[in-house]
Amino acid sequence: MATIYNRSRTINWLALAPIFLIFVFVIAPVINIFVSSLQFESLNLLRTESTRNVVWFTTWQSLVSTALALTVAVPVAFVSANFKFKAQRLAASLISLPFILPSIVVGVAFLQILPSSFHRTSFALILAHVYFNFGFASRLITARWIQIHPHLDDAARTLGASPFKLFTTLTLPLLAKAITNAALIVFTFCFTSYGVVRVLGGPSRSTLETEIYFRAMQLGDVSGAMIFSALQVVIIAFLFVVTTKATGKKHEQSTRPTITRQIPLRTRKQRVVCTAIISSATAFSIVPVLAIAFRSMNTNSRFTTTAWRTIFSNPEITRSITKTLTYAVTSMSLATLLGLLSACSIAYGNNKFRFISGLTTLPIIISAVSIGLGIIITFDTQPFDWRGAQLMLPLAHTLVALPLAMRIISPVLEAIPDSLRQASSVLGASPRQTWLNIDFKIIRRASISAAAVSATVSVGEFGASSFLARRGTETLPIMISRLLSRPGDSLQSQAFALATLLVMFSLAIIFIVDSFTKDKFSRDSHA
Amino acid sequence: MLEIDKVSVIYDSSQLFANLSLTIQHQEIVALTGPSGSGKTTLLRCIAGLESISAGVIRLDGQDITNRPAHLRNIGLVFQDNQLFPHLTVGQNIAYSLKIKRVSKQIADQKVREALSLVGLMHLLDRTVINLSGGEAKRVAVARALIAEPQVLLLDEPLTGLDIDLHGRLLEDLSKLLRARGTTVLHVTHDKTEASAFADRVLDLRQLIS
Numbered sequence: 001m002a003t004i005y006n007r008s009r010t011i012n013w014l015a016l017a018p019i020f021l022i023f024v025f026v027i028a029p030v031i032n033i034f035v036s037s038l039q040f041e042s043l044n045l046l047r048t049e050s051t052r053n054v055v056w057f058t059t060w061q062s063l064v065s066t067a068l069a070l071t072v073a074v075p076v077a078f079v080s081a082n083f084k085f086k087a088q089r090l091a092a093s094l095i096s097l098p099f100i101l102p103s104i105v106v107g108v109a110f111l112q113i114l115p116s117s118f119h120r121t122s123f124a125l126i127l128a129h130v131y132f133n134f135g136f137a138s139r140l141i142t143a144r145w146i147q148i149h150p151h152l153d154d155a156a157r158t159l160g161a162s163p164f165k166l167f168t169t170l171t172l173p174l175l176a177k178a179i180t181n182a183a184l185i186v187f188t189f190c191f192t193s194y195g196v197v198r199v200l201g202g203p204s205r206s207t208l209e210t211e212i213y214f215r216a217m218q219l220g221d222v223s224g225a226m227i228f229s230a231l232q233v234v235i236i237a238f239l240f241v242v243t244t245k246a247t248g249k250k251h252e253q254s255t256r257p258t259i260t261r262q263i264p265l266r267t268r269k270q271r272v273v274c275t276a277i278i279s280s281a282t283a284f285s286i287v288p289v290l291a292i293a294f295r296s297m298n299t300n301s302r303f304t305t306t307a308w309r310t311i312f313s314n315p316e317i318t319r320s321i322t323k324t325l326t327y328a329v330t331s332m333s334l335a336t337l338l339g340l341l342s343a344c345s346i347a348y349g350n351n352k353f354r355f356i357s358g359l360t361t362l363p364i365i366i367s368a369v370s371i372g373l374g375i376i377i378t379f380d381t382q383p384f385d386w387r388g389a390q391l392m393l394p395l396a397h398t399l400v401a402l403p404l405a406m407r408i409i410s411p412v413l414e415a416i417p418d419s420l421r422q423a424s425s426v427l428g429a430s431p432r433q434t435w436l437n438i439d440f441k442i443i444r445r446a447s448i449s450a451a452a453v454s455a456t457v458s459v460g461e462f463g464a465s466s467f468l469a470r471r472g473t474e475t476l477p478i479m480i481s482r483l484l485s486r487p488g489d490s491l492q493s494q495a496f497a498l499a500t501l502l503v504m505f506s507l508a509i510i511f512i513v514d515s516f517t518k519d520k521f522s523r524d525s526h527a
Numbered sequence: 528m529l530e531i532d533k534v535s536v537i538y539d540s541s542q543l544f545a546n547l548s549l550t551i552q553h554q555e556i557v558a559l560t561g562p563s564g565s566g567k568t569t570l571l572r573c574i575a576g577l578e579s580i581s582a583g584v585i586r587l588d589g590q591d592i593t594n595r596p597a598h599l600r601n602i603g604l605v606f607q608d609n610q611l612f613p614h615l616t617v618g619q620n621i622a623y624s625l626k627i628k629r630v631s632k633q634i635a636d637q638k639v640r641e642a643l644s645l646v647g648l649m650h651l652l653d654r655t656v657i658n659l660s661g662g663e664a665k666r667v668a669v670a671r672a673l674i675a676e677p678q679v680l681l682l683d684e685p686l687t688g689l690d691i692d693l694h695g696r697l698l699e700d701l702s703k704l705l706r707a708r709g710t711t712v713l714h715v716t717h718d719k720t721e722a723s724a725f726a727d728r729v730l731d732l733r734q735l736i737s
Contacts, residue, residue, distance in 0.1 A: 154572070155604070157577065157597035158598075158602065159598075159675050160675060162598050165627055169626070
């Protein structure tokens with residue numbers, strides 16, 4: 001995109017920070033993992049039956065979880081994209097709730113609602129993965145479905161297409177790219193899922209991600225962990241390349257139609273179908289959360305607030321609460337700033353910095369656990385022995401949140417027509433004034449959303465933290481995991497109280513940001 | 528013959544029109560004019576089965592089709608903005624209704640070629656519809672509607688937005704084509720000159736309300 005900022009040298013400087021950070025803390029550690037793993041004799045590990053079992057289990061549970069998550073997501077997207085109904089926004093928020101929950105909380109929730117005979121089973125894992133991902137998948141599909149012009153459906157109907165034919169010949173092909181993208185993302189999340197598998201899977205249901213942790217931190221087999229990490233990176237990268245090529249040529253209509261698809265519920269059949277789908281999805285989203293809160297006030301089969309009182313009086317736990325919030329603020333600030341810098345470099349760099357988009361995808365492909373492992377094996381010798389540095393944890397959280405922050409800001413920035421900037425220039429504004437009064441005003445809402453997402457990611461981050469947290473720097477997810485691994489009902493209740501606290505933190509961040517942006521920007525729009 | 532008998536339509540809780548009656552004879556071309564917002568497009572959508580009416584009856588060749596779903600009415604509609612399927616090529620767009628009816632590929636291919644040569648776009652058979660010009664897209668939309676052999680063809684402001692030269696040429700081509708095929712047509716437009724140049728009979732929507 002050619003913009004009025006193209007000739008400015010500042011863009012080169014803007015791009016430097018995200019490039020440097022990703023190179024030093026993601027690319028270099030991953031290269032280190034690959035080089036080191038190739039040097040080890042334990043490369044033979046790849047040929048063992050236990051490795052094949054882990055890869056097979058990781059793959060098939062991800063495939064089944066993805067298929068089921070999409071099976072639940074498509075009907076929800078159908079209702080959300082095609083109908084208007086009471087409390088639609090509330091229902092949409094509740095259905096999206098699982099995705100903002102920390103993964104360890106989801107694991108803990110299913111530990112509570114499932115009978116103990118289902119603990120440590122594939123069923124529990126798959127159900128938790130469906131829960132975690134269906135709302136997110138339905139959002140992606142809804143966003144695309146809502147863009148399909150309703151008159152296209154009308155044209156197909158006047159040409160003789162029944163509702164079923166209309167879906168198979170028109171809607172499904174037009175949704176194919178969105179569904180494939182959602183499937184890829186959900187599959188990646190399930191494949192690299194860590195918190196859920198650690199809590200629900202146990203030693204018998206190990207995936208590549210938990211195996212990396214288990215080998216590095218429990219067995220001390222860092223070389224084995226590196227081989228698994230390299231294998232995982234290769235598989236996910238291969239999937240991204242294949243899917244990107246497969247969906248690259250599919251048509252994508254990018255503009256929102258001038259008339260809405262969403263119609264009020266008119267017939268009884270519509271009301272029954274929509275109510276059934278939305279109420280089931282909403283119940284599925286909130287029941288596990290309520291179950292955690294309930295369990296936190298239930299110790300030894302009696303109602304008590306002991307667990308809550310204990311967590312606020314235990315200095316170790318209060319310190320971890322403070323640390324969690326401090327890291328959240330730090331990584332929120334860093335991820336938003338870096339996301340903004342990346343988005344600006346891409347938008348104003350005249351294709352020179354388009355590669356940053358791919359670069360910021362790396363933390364998704366590489367996974368949080370591998371980032372954590374990469375950092376501890378790379379920065380382990382003086383003068384770069386940074387493993388115990390206070391900033392390492394929020395920095396790792398920043399890297400995990402950066403892809404999301406960048407992807408929230410970038411589309412908004414790229415959609416700004418340069419004519420707006422040109423109009424500002426001819427009215428006498430300098431490039432700096434134009435940026436502040438045009439670009440920044442338009443992207444500030446997206447920036448605030450990016451900040452909120454980054455903060456929630458940090459609050460619940462468990463994968464990288466498992467490697468980087470030291471005594472005194474434990475975050476809440478680490479604390480929950482530790483409490484769950486110890487026997488005793490009161491300790492378990494404390495774990496559930498902390499999980500509830502994590503949910504409350506995540507909801508509070510979203511609520512504060514949502515109310516702030518709503519008030520602020522509705523005022524702007526009325527002005 | 529298409530009969531619209533005392534049809535009323537409520538739109539967004541207010542009455543758009545009431546007791547509207549109109550009869551179109553077999554192979555007749557009728558143009559319907561009226562100011563913006565008078566309900567011309569809504570009337571077409573009701574006839575096509577895309578909107579429901581609050582009172583009255585719609586008959587096609589004597590049969591009551593008021594409650595028949597759109598896909599079973601055999602009434603074609605050319606939209607103002609064409610609504611070509613973006614994921615299909617020109618040829619696939621035109622063949623859409625034949626695919627729905629499971630017409631054999633060989634016959635479908637032949638019919639598509641005939642339809643394309645009829646609208647003078649044979650060279651665009653495998654082209655994606657995204658980059659078609661306004662005139663080309665309109666011709667494809669007409670060919671797509673005609674290949675389904677509808678009993679009545681509804682045209683919703685089909686020439687709006689085209690430049691003057693193209694407008695005149697397309698109007699002439701469309702008129703010749705539809706008359707040669709003996710298609711029954713209801714053409715909605717706000718342009719009275721276009722209406723009288725195109726149709727056997729020109730009606731004002733407001734005069735149809737009793």
